[in-house]
Amino acid sequence: MNTTAQITEVLRTALEHPSRGVVGLVDDLLRLCPEQGLRLDGQADRCRISFLTGDSEEATDVPLRQSVFRAILARIAVLCNERTPDSVSPYGGQGELSAGANPPAVFRVSFANTPAVHKLELTTEAVPVEGDRAHEEGPIPMTAKQGKPAIVSAEERELEKFVVHNEDLLALESRIGRFNIFDALGIARVEIRHSNFLAFILDPAESHGQGQLFLKAILMDLLKTAPAGSRPLSPIELDGTDLRGVEVRREWEHIDILITCQQPPFVVAIENKVDAHEHSDQLRRYKEKVRQHHSEDGLLVYLTPPDARDPTDSDWMPYSYADLFCVLTRVLATYRKAIGEDVLVFVDHYLSLIGTRFMNDDKIDELCRRIYTNHRQALELIIERGRPASGVLAEAATVLQEDTRWHVFYQTSKEIFFVPKAWLEWLPELGLDRKGDRRSWIVLCLQLSDERWLGFLVQVRRMEDVTKRREIVEKLIAEGQKFGFKYNKKGQKVTDFYTAVSGRERIIKWAEDNEPDSDTIRAAVKEKLDDIYPKLAGIPPLLEPLLSLTEPAK
Amino acid sequence: MAILLHGTTLLRAKRILAQGPDPDFVEPGDVARAEGFSTCLEGGPFPLGTPGEYARRKAALFPNEGGPAILAVDVPDDIIASAVSEYFPLSQGIVQFDEGAGLEELRAGWSTLRKEIRQG
Numbered sequence: 001m002n003t004t005a006q007i008t009e010v011l012r013t014a015l016e017h018p019s020r021g022v023v024g025l026v027d028d029l030l031r032l033c034p035e036q037g038l039r040l041d042g043q044a045d046r047c048r049i050s051f052l053t054g055d056s057e058e059a060t061d062v063p064l065r066q067s068v069f070r071a072i073l074a075r076i077a078v079l080c081n082e083r084t085p086d087s088v089s090p091y092g093g094q095g096e097l098s099a100g101a102n103p104p105a106v107f108r109v110s111f112a113n114t115p116a117v118h119k120l121e122l123t124t125e126a127v128p129v130e131g132d133r134a135h136e137e138g139p140i141p142m143t144a145k146q147g148k149p150a151i152v153s154a155e156e157r158e159l160e161k162f163v164v165h166n167e168d169l170l171a172l173e174s175r176i177g178r179f180n181i182f183d184a185l186g187i188a189r190v191e192i193r194h195s196n197f198l199a200f201i202l203d204p205a206e207s208h209g210q211g212q213l214f215l216k217a218i219l220m221d222l223l224k225t226a227p228a229g230s231r232p233l234s235p236i237e238l239d240g241t242d243l244r245g246v247e248v249r250r251e252w253e254h255i256d257i258l259i260t261c262q263q264p265p266f267v268v269a270i271e272n273k274v275d276a277h278e279h280s281d282q283l284r285r286y287k288e289k290v291r292q293h294h295s296e297d298g299l300l301v302y303l304t305p306p307d308a309r310d311p312t313d314s315d316w317m318p319y320s321y322a323d324l325f326c327v328l329t330r331v332l333a334t335y336r337k338a339i340g341e342d343v344l345v346f347v348d349h350y351l352s353l354i355g356t357r358f359m360n361d362d363k364i365d366e367l368c369r370r371i372y373t374n375h376r377q378a379l380e381l382i383i384e385r386g387r388p389a390s391g392v393l394a395e396a397a398t399v400l401q402e403d404t405r406w407h408v409f410y411q412t413s414k415e416i417f418f419v420p421k422a423w424l425e426w427l428p429e430l431g432l433d434r435k436g437d438r439r440s441w442i443v444l445c446l447q448l449s450d451e452r453w454l455g456f457l458v459q460v461r462r463m464e465d466v467t468k469r470r471e472i473v474e475k476l477i478a479e480g481q482k483f484g485f486k487y488n489k490k491g492q493k494v495t496d497f498y499t500a501v502s503g504r505e506r507i508i509k510w511a512e513d514n515e516p517d518s519d520t521i522r523a524a525v526k527e528k529l530d531d532i533y534p535k536l537a538g539i540p541p542l543l544e545p546l547l548s549l550t551e552p553a554k
Numbered sequence: 555m556a557i558l559l560h561g562t563t564l565l566r567a568k569r570i571l572a573q574g575p576d577p578d579f580v581e582p583g584d585v586a587r588a589e590g591f592s593t594c595l596e597g598g599p600f601p602l603g604t605p606g607e608y609a610r611r612k613a614a615l616f617p618n619e620g621g622p623a624i625l626a627v628d629v630p631d632d633i634i635a636s637a638v639s640e641y642f643p644l645s646q647g648i649v650q651f652d653e654g655a656g657l658e659e660l661r662a663g664w665s666t667l668r669k670e671i672r673q674g
Contacts, residue, residue: 017640019640021640021641021643021645021648022602022642022646023646025641065652066589067589067590067592068641068642070592071602071641071642071648074602075601075602077603078601089611090603090607090608091611114581114584115580115585115588116584116585
């Protein structure tokens, strides 16, 4: 639950740094308006924020031009008049406005908007929420959290605002979302392939055709960074020397990159950590290998994203992708005309990749902060519920979409709830769970298990008539096997909320990191659907006698 | 150039037409200066209400000022640009001239601007 201090801070940011003009600013005020109500008082070119039930000491002053405040009030008046025509004047009055949808949140408004006085009082009106969250399983319904009124519409409103006219998001996407060949090839954070690319540009004999250009530039920076006592040669020596007998090796003794040079003799080992951390004393072991086979004074480089942990072995010199970025940028700036176009494109893309993924970018940081501040609720909602379905569930959903025999009620990140399309004519609207479609009190469910299998089960969800629901549940448990429901050896726990009336049947199972391919998933789902479909025809006749006796809920 | 509209009473529209927007204007019965000059693009959008609505409301508040009127002014883009801010992006149809935010430029060029009073 947000504290008034937190709300005040977000309000302050919204007022001082609006991202969607005065119209967006009013949307923000409505979104942030706490249950106890909000008061804004204009005083010269300042706005005093306070809460209607708070004491005056909690008031906070924010700089705000009078014209902006007056525009806010004018917008409030328009919204009131949209709800009830001519209910208020642009210069003041009391009224109501609604915002959002399904259902809209209603706000009571009292305001004055004259050159001398501009003030606003805003209170929310509770909207009935969509049932309790007292269930043992199943998707999270779009209901209130902690009893906060009108949260249903507020959530939808938040999501809408997050995706519509979100100029910060567009700016961020444009900054980080440009096509990048390394992203396209899936190597953005794959350590091995980063090392492959680095080894490629470091190796003078490789097909980039730039000889020692990249190698010497990166070596020079490494030598400058290294403490004098750790340098196998000095930067001055390197500058005036043509390197002979250079070899760049990948995975020699598990070391990511090993550079050896015959003349002048030196060795540089680079251990590259993009996401993973050190493990099993590897740095010490690698150091010993280098010293044993090559040189006692080789340069040991620990390459990581900025802000990564320092190496556990102090003989390894930390070197960040930010350093690498600077070196390569300098090389490109200096030798751009001399570097072949294809190589240039590759290095440019690589720089763009490490620039956006591994480095602190002030602009990106600022955009992220603003987006988080302005859309915190939407982001939390997305994180909570928006995880993409696994490939398995996505394939299962596609099978259901393509098969005209089925109707999908809804889908979460782990479950798909559906029924035979033929049932839609028969199912009475007795459910409480989804007010959008009250026929969804009985559902078939494809459910993704955390233990890497896709299951099938049949579920009875909340209904108006608890007594009849129990009869239906008991009937289905008793006779479900006739209709293809898996027998549950453990027995079914019957509650008044969400009850599985079949056991969970595994349709397909897989090992870690080895999700089955699309064809295998589809075949397994289709086989189950084909098997169950004709059997389900017996369910309506089984339940109709019970349903016809159902009394409307009192 | 873009035509900007300002809804007010006929009396005030005539005064502004002749003298330009006056940040020191004080409404009868009030004590505070106007400070700025609120207009909107002729083609909208009108998220704060239409100039016609403002004209009618203002005329109702001040029945001795000749009824509703809309002042239309053709303003160069560079003057409009000086009024645009993060609070008043042009995409929302509002052009708010404030002191330090386009009002001085508007007043300086006022005599040269094409303008008319329309029925409110």
